[in-house]
Amino acid sequence: MAVAYSDSRASQQMAVVVWVRIIVSIFVFLPAAPSQAARLYTEDDPVTILTTDTLKQTIHNSTTAWLVQFYSSWCGHCIQYSPTWKALAGDVKDWEQAIRIGVLDCAHEKNFDICKEFEIHFYPTFRYFKAHGSNTDIGKTYRGPDRELQTVRQLMVNFLQNHTKQDWPTRCPLLEPSRTEDILALIGQKREQYMAIIIEDTDSYVGREVILDLMPYEGVSVRRVLSSDKALMERLGVTAVPAAYLFHPNGTHGLMDAQKRLRFFFSSFLKLLPGVHRQSPASHQSPAHSSSNGQKRTEEWREFDKSKVYMADLESGLHYLLRVELARHQTLEGEQLRTFKDFVTVVAKLFPGRPSVVKLLETLLEWIVSLPLDKIPYDAVLDLVNNKMRISGLFLSDRVQWVGCQGSSASFRGYPCSLWTLFHVLTVQAAVRPDALANTALEDDPQAVLQTMRRYITTFFGCQECGHHFEEMAKESMGAVKTTDEAVLWLWRKHNQVNRRLAGAMSEDPLFPKTQWPTPDLCPTCHEERSGIHAWDEPTVLDFLKRHYGATNISPKYTLEPAPPAPPKDTPPKDAAAVAIAPPAHPEAPSQPAGARPPLDLLPPAGNHSALLPPLHPQAQVQGGVGAHKEPRPGPSVSFLGFSSVDMSLCVLLYAFSCVFLMLLFFFFRARSRRWKVRANRPFV
Ligand SMILES: Cc1cc2nc3c(=O)[nH]c(=O)nc-3n(C[C@H](O)[C@H](O)[C@H](O)COP(=O)(O)OP(=O)(O)OC[C@H]3O[C@@H](n4cnc5c(N)ncnc54)[C@H](O)[C@@H]3O)c2cc1C
Numbered sequence: 001m002a003v004a005y006s007d008s009r010a011s012q013q014m015a016v017v018v019w020v021r022i023i024v025s026i027f028v029f030l031p032a033a034p035s036q037a038a039r040l041y042t043e044d045d046p047v048t049i050l051t052t053d054t055l056k057q058t059i060h061n062s063t064t065a066w067l068v069q070f071y072s073s074w075c076g077h078c079i080q081y082s083p084t085w086k087a088l089a090g091d092v093k094d095w096e097q098a099i100r101i102g103v104l105d106c107a108h109e110k111n112f113d114i115c116k117e118f119e120i121h122f123y124p125t126f127r128y129f130k131a132h133g134s135n136t137d138i139g140k141t142y143r144g145p146d147r148e149l150q151t152v153r154q155l156m157v158n159f160l161q162n163h164t165k166q167d168w169p170t171r172c173p174l175l176e177p178s179r180t181e182d183i184l185a186l187i188g189q190k191r192e193q194y195m196a197i198i199i200e201d202t203d204s205y206v207g208r209e210v211i212l213d214l215m216p217y218e219g220v221s222v223r224r225v226l227s228s229d230k231a232l233m234e235r236l237g238v239t240a241v242p243a244a245y246l247f248h249p250n251g252t253h254g255l256m257d258a259q260k261r262l263r264f265f266f267s268s269f270l271k272l273l274p275g276v277h278r279q280s281p282a283s284h285q286s287p288a289h290s291s292s293n294g295q296k297r298t299e300e301w302r303e304f305d306k307s308k309v310y311m312a313d314l315e316s317g318l319h320y321l322l323r324v325e326l327a328r329h330q331t332l333e334g335e336q337l338r339t340f341k342d343f344v345t346v347v348a349k350l351f352p353g354r355p356s357v358v359k360l361l362e363t364l365l366e367w368i369v370s371l372p373l374d375k376i377p378y379d380a381v382l383d384l385v386n387n388k389m390r391i392s393g394l395f396l397s398d399r400v401q402w403v404g405c406q407g408s409s410a411s412f413r414g415y416p417c418s419l420w421t422l423f424h425v426l427t428v429q430a431a432v433r434p435d436a437l438a439n440t441a442l443e444d445d446p447q448a449v450l451q452t453m454r455r456y457i458t459t460f461f462g463c464q465e466c467g468h469h470f471e472e473m474a475k476e477s478m479g480a481v482k483t484t485d486e487a488v489l490w491l492w493r494k495h496n497q498v499n500r501r502l503a504g505a506m507s508e509d510p511l512f513p514k515t516q517w518p519t520p521d522l523c524p525t526c527h528e529e530r531s532g533i534h535a536w537d538e539p540t541v542l543d544f545l546k547r548h549y550g551a552t553n554i555s556p557k558y559t560l561e562p563a564p565p566a567p568p569k570d571t572p573p574k575d576a577a578a579v580a581i582a583p584p585a586h587p588e589a590p591s592q593p594a595g596a597r598p599p600l601d602l603l604p605p606a607g608n609h610s611a612l613l614p615p616l617h618p619q620a621q622v623q624g625g626v627g628a629h630k631e632p633r634p635g636p637s638v639s640f641l642g643f644s645s646v647d648m649s650l651c652v653l654l655y656a657f658s659c660v661f662l663m664l665l666f667f668f669f670r671a672r673s674r675r676w677k678v679r680a681n682r683p684f685v
Contacts, residue, residue: 157212199232301406311557357396478490
C-alpha cells in the first residue's frame with residue numbers, strides 16, 4: 001500500500017515536472033519567435049536594419065533622407081512584400097548619398113517602445129524622413145495603395161524634391177531641369193569631366209533617376225532638360241525622347257548611343273565611360289595611381305578586350321590555386337581530399353585549356369584517383385604540378401599574368417576574379433559538352449560543377465567570409481538547379497547578387513566598378529524594362545553566357561609558351577631518352593624569374609615525393625593551340641609502383657643478367673668440385 005502511494009505521488013510529481021517544462025519551453029520559445037522571423041531582412045540585404053538603439057541616431061540630423069519600412073515579422077503581408085522592398089533597395093543602392101532605405105521590425109520585443117513612440121499602428125508603415133530632421137521628427141507616412149517598386153521609387157524622387165534649399169541632402173545633386181542657356185554655354189567648351197544631358201518629357205523620371213544613379217561616380221556629371229524647349233531640341237538634334245546628349249572633356253559633343261532609351265542603358269553607358277569610376281570610400285585619388293592600401297601597380301598594363309575571356313587569367317588562377325592556396329595545407333585528407341579530387345575531376349574533364357595544362361590536370365587526376373591513400377601530403381601534389389618527374393608535355397606556368405582580371409592596383413581583382421571566371425567557364429562547358437564527365441560518378445548530376453565549386457570555396461578559398469556568404473546562397477537555392485543550363489544561370493545570378501552587395505565596398509576596384517553583368521554594351525538584348533523596372537531576358541542571357549564563356553571566346557593572348565621542364569636540382573635526369581623526348585624550348589619562353597613566382601614563404605619546401613608520382617611517359621607530346629585537345633584523352637600510363645617502362649626493362653635485364661651469372665658460377669664450381677673429387681680418389685695421378 002505504501003509502495004502504491006509513493007508510486008502515485010511520484011507520477012504526480014512527474015506530471016507537474018512535465019507541465020512546468022512545457023510552460024517554460026513555451027515562454028522560452030515565444031521571445032525567440034520574433035528574432036527568428038526578424039531574418040526577413042539580413043545584413044546581406046541592401047537595406048539598413050534599424051533597431052530601437054539605432055533608429056533615432058540614424059535618421060535624425062542625417063545628411064541624407066530616409067525611407068523606413070516599419071514592419072512586423074508575423075504579418076503575412078510584410079513577408080510577401082519583403083522581396084519587393086529588397087529589390088527596391090538594390091535598385092536605388094547608388095542613391096545612398098541622397099536617400100537611404102531602412103527597415104525596423106516592430107514585432108521584436110526590443111522595438112515595442114520605439115514603434116509606439118513613432119506611432120506605428122499598422123504594418124507595414126512606410127515613413128519618409130527628411131535630411132537634417134529634428135530630434136522629434138517621426139516622419140511622414142506614405143498612404144498610397146500602390147506599393148509597386150516603380151511607384152515607390154518615383155515617390156522617393158518626389159520626396160527628395162520636396163526638400164528646401166536649407167534641408168537639401170548634403171551630397172544630393174540638383175534634380176530640377178537646367179536652363180537652356182546653361183546647356184548652350186557648354187557647347188564647344190573643354191572641361192575636366194564628361195557632362196551628360198538627359199532630354200525628357202515633363203512627367204518622365206528618367207533624367208532624375210540617371211542623375212541619382214551616377215551620384216557615387218567621378219568623372220561625369222548629369223543634368224536634365226525638358227523636351228518642351230523646342231529650340232534646344234533642335235540645336236542638339238534630338239528628335240525622340242528620352243534622349244541623352246554627351247559633352248566630352250575634349251570639347252566634342254553628340255547624341256549618346258545607348259542602344260535603348262531606358263534608364264538602365266543611359267546609366268550603364270555613363271558608368272562605363274573611360275575615366276569614369278566609382279568614388280573609393282577610402283581614397284578620392286585617381287584609381288590608376290593609388291589604391292586604398294597604397295599598393296601601387298608595378299607591372300605594365302596589358303591591353304584587353306572585355307568581350308573576351310583570357311586564358312592567361314584562367315591559367316594564373318589555376319597556378320595560384322594549386323601552388324599557393326592549397327599550399328596552406330600540409331596534407332589533404334578526409335573531406336578536403338574528397339573535395340580536391342572532385343575539383344581535379346571537374347577541371348581535368350571540362351577545362352578547355354591548352355594541351356599542356358589539360359595533360360597536367362589529367363595526370364593529376366589519374367594519379368589522385370589511383371592512389372589508395374586517404375591522406376596525401378600537399379608536397380606530392382606540388383611535385384606533380386611542378387612536373388618534377390619531367391613528364392614531357394606537361395606545363396602550368398608559375399607566373400601570374402592577369403589580363404581581364406588585372407586591377408588598378410596590386411590589391412584589387414586578380415585571383416578571386418579568375419576563380420569566378422574559371423567556374424563560369426566550367427558551368428558552360430558542362431552545359432555544352434554533356435558527355436564530358438562520363439565515367440566520373442558526376443555525369444548524372446546537373447549540379448556537379450556548382451557543388452564542386454561550393455565545396456572548394458568553403459573548404460579551401462582563403463576568404464572565409466566569402467565562403468560563408470556563398471554557402472548561404474547555395475543553401476538557399478542551389479538544390480533547385482535541375483539542368484546544366486540552369487546551373488549556368490544560377491552562377492550568373494548569384495555572381496550578380498555578390499556584385500550588388502559589394503558595389504561601393506572597400507574591395508571594389510574603382511576602375512572596375514561592380515555592375516550587374518553583362519552590361520548593355522556587351523549584351524543589349526539581355527536587358528529589358530517591364531513596368532519601368534529593369535529586367536533580364538534570361539534565355540538571351542544564357543545564350544550570351546555560353547558564347548562569352550565558351551571555348552572559342554577564350555583568347556590565348558599573353559599566355560606563356562610551355563617551356564621544357566627543367567631538370568630538378570636534387571635528382572639527376574633518369575635517362576638520356578627523357579631529355580630527348582622533352583618538347584623543344586620556345587625561343588621566347590621566359591626564364592621564369594623568381595620575382596614573378598608566388599611568394600616563396602607561401603610555398604612549401606620542395607621535398608622528394610617522387611615515389612608517389614606517376615612516371616615519365618615516352619609518348620607524351622605537346623600540341624599547340626587553345627582547345628586543340630580532343631576527347632577522349634588517354635593520359636600517360638601509370639605502371640607498377642610508379643616505375644616507368646625504362647625502369648622495368650632495366651630491372652628485367654639486371655634480373656636476367658644475375659640469373660645467367662649465378663648459373664655460370666654454379667656450373668663453374670660444380671665442374672671444379674668434380675675435378676677435386678677425382679684428384680682425391682686418385683692421389684697417385
Ligand atoms: C565564390 C566567391 C565569393 C566571393 N564573396 C565575396 C564576399 O563575400 N565579399 C567580398 O568582398 N568579396 C567576395 N568575393 C570576391 C569578389 O566577388 C570579386 O571577385 C573581387 O572583388 C574582384 O572583383 P572583380 O571586379 O575582379 O570582378 P569579379 O566579381 O571577380 O568578376 C570577374 C569577372 O566576371 C565577369 N562577371 C561579373 N559578373 C558576372 C556575372 N554575374 N556572371 C558572369 N560573369 C560575371 C566580369 O567579366 C568580371 O570582370 C568572392 C569571390 C568568389 C569567387
